[in-house]
Amino acid sequence: MTVVRAFTRSLPGMFLLQLFAGLTLYPVIRFLLLPFLSGSSGGLSFAGVLSADALTNSVRIALESTLWALAAGIAIAFVFERRRWAGSHLTMLVLWLIFITPSYLMTTGWQIFFTLPAFAHGWLAGVFFSEAGVVFLLGLKGLPFAVLAARNSWRVIGAELGDAASLHIKSALRRRATLLQLLLPSAASAFAIVFVENIQEFGIPATLGAQIHLPIVTYAIYERLATTPVDFRGAALLSWQLVGLAVLAALVQLHFSGRYSGALVHGRRRVVPPPSCSVVERMLACLGLLLLAGLGVAVPGANIVIAALSPVRDLAARPVPWDSLVYSTLYAVLAALAAVSIAAPVLLRQRARAGRFTHLLNAISLANMALPGVVLGAAYLIAFNSDALPLYGTPLLLVIAYVAVQVPMLLRFLQTPIEHIHPNLSEAARLHGVAWSARVLDVEGPLLARPFVWGWMMAFAQVFFELPISELLYPAGRPPVGVALVWLNQSLHYAQEARLALAAIAVTFVVAGLITWAVRLAAPLQLAGEPAGNPA
Amino acid sequence: MRRILVIVAVLAVIVAGALYVLWPRQSQGLVLYSAVDYGPAVAAAFKQQTGIDVTLVDVSTGALLAKVSAEGHRPAWSLLWFDGDLAAAALDRAGLLAKHSVPDLPWNKTGRALIPADGAYTPTGLTLAGAFTYHATLAAPPAHWAALLSPALKGAVGMNNPAISGPMYPLLAGMLQQAGGWPKGQAYVLALKANGLHVYTKNANTLAALRGGDIGLAVTQSSAAWYTASQYPMLRVRIPDPAFALPSVICAAPGLSPQMRAAAEKFIRFAMSPAIQKLRQQKGEGDGNYWPLTKDVAAPKILPPLGSLSVTVLDPALWGPREDEVNAWFSKTVLAR
Numbered sequence: 001m002t003v004v005r006a007f008t009r010s011l012p013g014m015f016l017l018q019l020f021a022g023l024t025l026y027p028v029i030r031f032l033l034l035p036f037l038s039g040s041s042g043g044l045s046f047a048g049v050l051s052a053d054a055l056t057n058s059v060r061i062a063l064e065s066t067l068w069a070l071a072a073g074i075a076i077a078f079v080f081e082r083r084r085w086a087g088s089h090l091t092m093l094v095l096w097l098i099f100i101t102p103s104y105l106m107t108t109g110w111q112i113f114f115t116l117p118a119f120a121h122g123w124l125a126g127v128f129f130s131e132a133g134v135v136f137l138l139g140l141k142g143l144p145f146a147v148l149a150a151r152n153s154w155r156v157i158g159a160e161l162g163d164a165a166s167l168h169i170k171s172a173l174r175r176r177a178t179l180l181q182l183l184l185p186s187a188a189s190a191f192a193i194v195f196v197e198n199i200q201e202f203g204i205p206a207t208l209g210a211q212i213h214l215p216i217v218t219y220a221i222y223e224r225l226a227t228t229p230v231d232f233r234g235a236a237l238l239s240w241q242l243v244g245l246a247v248l249a250a251l252v253q254l255h256f257s258g259r260y261s262g263a264l265v266h267g268r269r270r271v272v273p274p275p276s277c278s279v280v281e282r283m284l285a286c287l288g289l290l291l292l293a294g295l296g297v298a299v300p301g302a303n304i305v306i307a308a309l310s311p312v313r314d315l316a317a318r319p320v321p322w323d324s325l326v327y328s329t330l331y332a333v334l335a336a337l338a339a340v341s342i343a344a345p346v347l348l349r350q351r352a353r354a355g356r357f358t359h360l361l362n363a364i365s366l367a368n369m370a371l372p373g374v375v376l377g378a379a380y381l382i383a384f385n386s387d388a389l390p391l392y393g394t395p396l397l398l399v400i401a402y403v404a405v406q407v408p409m410l411l412r413f414l415q416t417p418i419e420h421i422h423p424n425l426s427e428a429a430r431l432h433g434v435a436w437s438a439r440v441l442d443v444e445g446p447l448l449a450r451p452f453v454w455g456w457m458m459a460f461a462q463v464f465f466e467l468p469i470s471e472l473l474y475p476a477g478r479p480p481v482g483v484a485l486v487w488l489n490q491s492l493h494y495a496q497e498a499r500l501a502l503a504a505i506a507v508t509f510v511v512a513g514l515i516t517w518a519v520r521l522a523a524p525l526q527l528a529g530e531p532a533g534n535p536a
Numbered sequence: 537m538r539r540i541l542v543i544v545a546v547l548a549v550i551v552a553g554a555l556y557v558l559w560p561r562q563s564q565g566l567v568l569y570s571a572v573d574y575g576p577a578v579a580a581a582f583k584q585q586t587g588i589d590v591t592l593v594d595v596s597t598g599a600l601l602a603k604v605s606a607e608g609h610r611p612a613w614s615l616l617w618f619d620g621d622l623a624a625a626a627l628d629r630a631g632l633l634a635k636h637s638v639p640d641l642p643w644n645k646t647g648r649a650l651i652p653a654d655g656a657y658t659p660t661g662l663t664l665a666g667a668f669t670y671h672a673t674l675a676a677p678p679a680h681w682a683a684l685l686s687p688a689l690k691g692a693v694g695m696n697n698p699a700i701s702g703p704m705y706p707l708l709a710g711m712l713q714q715a716g717g718w719p720k721g722q723a724y725v726l727a728l729k730a731n732g733l734h735v736y737t738k739n740a741n742t743l744a745a746l747r748g749g750d751i752g753l754a755v756t757q758s759s760a761a762w763y764t765a766s767q768y769p770m771l772r773v774r775i776p777d778p779a780f781a782l783p784s785v786i787c788a789a790p791g792l793s794p795q796m797r798a799a800a801e802k803f804i805r806f807a808m809s810p811a812i813q814k815l816r817q818q819k820g821e822g823d824g825n826y827w828p829l830t831k832d833v834a835a836p837k838i839l840p841p842l843g844s845l846s847v848t849v850l851d852p853a854l855w856g857p858r859e860d861e862v863n864a865w866f867s868k869t870v871l872a873r
Contacts (some may be wrong), residue, residue, distance in 0.1 A: 116748070223699045223863060226700060227859050230607070239573060326557075334551060334554050378602060385610050479591065490824060491573050
């Protein structure tokens with residue numbers, strides 16, 4: 001009877017997972033196999049398209065940017081979770097602004113900054129228009145991921161573990177090393193996400209890289225897509241390199257997660273209020289915030305604001321497509337909700353029993369993350385433009401493609417926070433006769449609410465500004481914000497573009513604020529000693 | 537628990553509302569994939585005058601071509617409108633365009649020269665692939681391509697990357713042709729590189745570099761050049777000798793029902809009517825700065841007379857199939873460190 005009940009309860013989750021696996025597997029595998037399908041090889045081979053230079057550059061740039069983002073992210077997260085500092089909320093705001101500002105807007109802002117006569121030909125411009133500039137911008141975009149991932153671990157490691165380490169480990173060095181080991185799963189999860197995001201990024205390397213002539217794999221893929229008719233087989237062959245790199249990153253994460261992860265949130269956990277910053281720590285934190293706000297927000301943002309305030313010559317000819325804000329909000333709400341709904345059962349199932357299915361799903365979903373958006377969009381278009389699956393041109397396919405990109409990110413991002421929560425908390429409630437629904441809503445729900453809400457907001461912000469998939473799959477007459485921004489940019493309507501961009505950033509802030517407020521209202525969990533209103 | 541249930545209920549209402557708003561409702565009529573500025577204005581006028589619905593998909597040229605290629609022989613579009621007869625010829629070779637869709641119009645000489653033999657695309661206006669935009673302070677603006685190699689312009693010339701920016705391939709092909717063809721013309725492009733050529737991503741970046749003084753002369757599509765010069769009085773435009781034709785084209789999808797085919801052809805005739813061509817010039821912003829290809833419409837006053845220019849029409853059958861090879865060569869040699 002119990003087995004039947006458990007099976008019945010797991011059916012919706014299983015259905016969701018299999019649906020996702022199908023929707024993810026089919027288009028991507030079909031696309032990646034294009035070069036090998038009979039009669040379509042056309043003289044293409046791995047050796048023919050492989051460029052050692054491009055591959056080396058892609059890996060080096062992704063590694064450099066990921067490592068600096070990780071180091072800075074762990075330090076910032078330490079201040080958030082282990083110190084009381086008045087600038088924490090402002091820092092979080094700055095990180096959110098960096099996270100939601102699309103890379104194409106940030107890069108353009110910096111480029112225009114360096115067209116100012118005072119900066120155009122100085123040493124700073126020389127540094128920016130070099131590999132260092134690409135690494136800096138990629139790392140900056142990855143920083144919010146790294147901070148959020150590290151915060152979870154710093155919070156649950158807590159002062160109790162520090163005290164325990166002081167009691168049991170004599171050497172101060174070993175003590176610190178032991179505590180740092182507990183950060184490894186989070187660091188590895190952030191590493192996998194930022195690294196994979198960076199190897200498939202095109203906007204930043206194409207904009208800066210084109211000026212410094214730095215060949216990378218995504219550039220080679222875009223070359224294949226710039227010919228007419230588009231060479232999808234060549235693009236697919238090149239995409240295998242990115243998938244391979246993503247698999248390597250995931251293996252790194254799996255290794256650290258399997259070896260060093262532990263359930264640190266349990267019934268006996270007590271949260272000790274963090275101490276205030278020392279004078280030196282406060283000075284360093286202020287300097288960090290100043291740098292982050294200046295380089296990540298003020299410089300590129302000032303350009304957007306100045307452009308938005310400049311007069312528009314002929315508004316009637318090209319009005320700002322404000323309706324794109326509505327469409328993007330709807331697409332992003334649906335896609336982020338669906339992505340979290342799919343990631344949640346996978347992660348919970350993985351925590352309870354990491355079977356082959358969840359591992360397989362994890363591995364498959366990596367390909368979606370590693371493929372550049374335009375390639376993925378084309379894969380979905382080709383797969384779902386048939387009599388059997390006529391989804392192309394509908395909002396549904398666009399949302400499915402968004403979900404397929406966001407789920408892998410969420411699986412990696414949320415894995416550590418879920419593993420940190422001890423299953424015994426729910427088991428204890430079960431032993432005390434608490435019903436399944438009450439356990440989900442009263443025990444698991446409040447504990448998981450925060451990480452999942454953060455995951456939802458990240459997915460929302462990414463989908464809201466998504467560009468390459470949207471351009472290929474958006475349903476006629478309902479353009480999302482990314483498409484509208486590019487449309488304005490290409491027709492040289494910078495003022496309208498800047499106004500729409502600012503409004504879009506405001507919308508994401510309003511939605512994020514509303515959701516945070518709603519979740520605090522619904523699940524006001526606070527462990528003993530934890531400061532009220534802790535945002536994550 | 538009650539609060540969580542309330543939140544779940546609110547979420548369900550939001551999801552239902554979103555699905556209601558996004559759900560497809562009616563037949564879309566003609567579906568126009570447009571990468572030209574005047575596409576929305578013409579679509580609205582057509583609907584108003586004929587009552588035939590036109591659903592607009594407004595995207596960049598690159599995304600438009602990627603969509604059409606990916607849709608292949610099951611097109612979701614009825615009409616395409618974009619800049620570049622070389623790309624249209626390539627789509628035609630792949631069997632993705634309907635034949636014989638060109639209407640009978642009072643074509644001028646250049647217009648007739650641009651019509652393909654199988655009528656797979658209709659040239660709707662002429663822009664030029666390479667126009668020189670420069671600061672008014674430039675003492676001796678160049679008048680021909682060889683002048684870009686002069687020491688006075690060392691490190692001062694910028695252009696878009698043809699592998700990323702759609703309208704740049706015809707420019708590159710034109711430069712190669714005027715310097716002796718392929719592969720002989722490579723020497724000219726390499727000489728440009730040796731003279732400090734800057735390569736940017738797209739028009740917006742190249743023209744921003746010009747405005748900021750990073751470069752002294754930008755080589756871009758003529759329509760973008762005139763539009764930028766009209767907004768920034770310190771900039772001037774010069775058309776080089778020779779200039780390379782970059783017509784905008786409309787194509788119809790193959791396999792349309794007779795009713796939709798008739799509607800598509802009606803749209804093409806409508807877009808080429810004198811009244812609508814004037815609308816395109818007025819509402820077309822950058823793209824509105826084109827030379828008409830029919831005798832019944834005058835060019836915008838900002839443009840020099842077409843007869844005063846030396847315009848070369850590139851052969852799509854010759855340069856279309858080379859696009860991949862030429863762009864790959866450009867990336868490997870010109871963009872290489």
